[in-house]
Amino acid sequence: MTYTGEVRxxxxxxxxxxxxxxIRKVSVGPTDNDAYLVTCRRQHAQLLVDAADEPDRLLAxxxxxxGAARLDTVVTTHRHPDHHRALxxxxxxxxxxxxxxxxxxxxITAATGVPVDRTLRDGDVVLVGHVTLEVVALRGHTDGSVALVYRxxxxVSEADTVPGRAHVFTGDSLFPGGIGNTGGDPARFDRLLTDVTTRLFDRLDDDTWVYPGHGRDTTLGAExxxxxxxxxRGW
Structure with a gap:
């Protein structure tokens, strides 16, 4: 099976x-949100990045x-409603x-009625079975936007693997062609571009795979x- 990074x-x-x-990717809802399911192959623990919409589809x-309705963790990348309608x-x-x-x-809790069990900060880690994901704060699209990095x-042995390669789930903070919307606010734009530059591009290699909150995947090398x-350009 070939992974394309493009879903409809x-x-x-x-x-x-x-x-x-x-890593499973689907597109859900009227704004074509990408949701990602990360499954630990050894322990079958699972983490969902953004319960964005269409809960029946996400549960499937x-x-x-x-093979069961086992989901250990949901990470909501930021507070905008299109990323937590199915939470x-x-x-x-x-x-x-x-x-x-x-x-x-x-x-997020006020909008969904769902308590956030754990709040995340830059440098935290989230476990999926025996696998570790690093939390990277990318401030600007919202104050609390976070990305997750898996290395x-x-x-390695699988055909699609590269030793030490990073994979980053960026929410709406980084896309093919630019960073996320910062509402025309120069301070927010500078903060987000600085975080994306210093916390992703300066730390990770060009083969790092980027899984955004909407649309097709990209790599840091391409961007x-x-x-x-x-x-x-300022946006």
Missing amino acids: PGGPTDVRVLDEVE LVREGS ASVVAVTGATVTAGAADAAE EPER RPYLDAWRD
């Missing part, structure tokens, strides 16, 4: 099989990953732990040549 609303799941994890995705329904069925960036947590092991142009 109502279309099939895109599945990437790596040594330690499987969970069952596809583990209450998904958590009601699965009992998953709810996590979100500290600065966005209260608004492949140094010894790196345009950082100066993004700053010059």
Whole structure:
């Protein structure tokens, strides 16, 4: 099975099989949000990045990953409603732990009625079975926006794997062609571009795979040549 990084609303799941994890991507809802299911291949623990919409479809995705309605954690990348419309329904069925960036947590709870069990800050880690994901705060799209970074092991065997390669789930903070919307606010724009530059581009290699909150995937190498142009254009 070839992973493409491109999905359509109502279309099939895109599945990437790596040594330690499987990554499933679907597009849901009227704003074509990308939701990602990360499954630990050893322990079958599962983490959902953004319970964005269409809860029945997301629950089917969970069952596809583990063969049961087992979901250990939901990470909401930021507080905007299109990224948590299905949160209450998904958590009601699965009992998953709810996590979100500290600065966005209260608004997510107010909008969904779902308590955030754990607030996330830059440098925290989230476990999926025996797999570790690093939390990277990317402030600007919202104050509490977070990304998750997974690194492949140094010894790999699956065909689609690269030793030590990073995979980053960026929510609405980084897309092909630029950073997320900062509402025309120069301070927010500068903060987000600075965080994206110093916390992703300066720390991670060009083969780092980027899984955004909408649209197709990209890599840091594909986007790196345009950082100066993004700053010059101001959005």
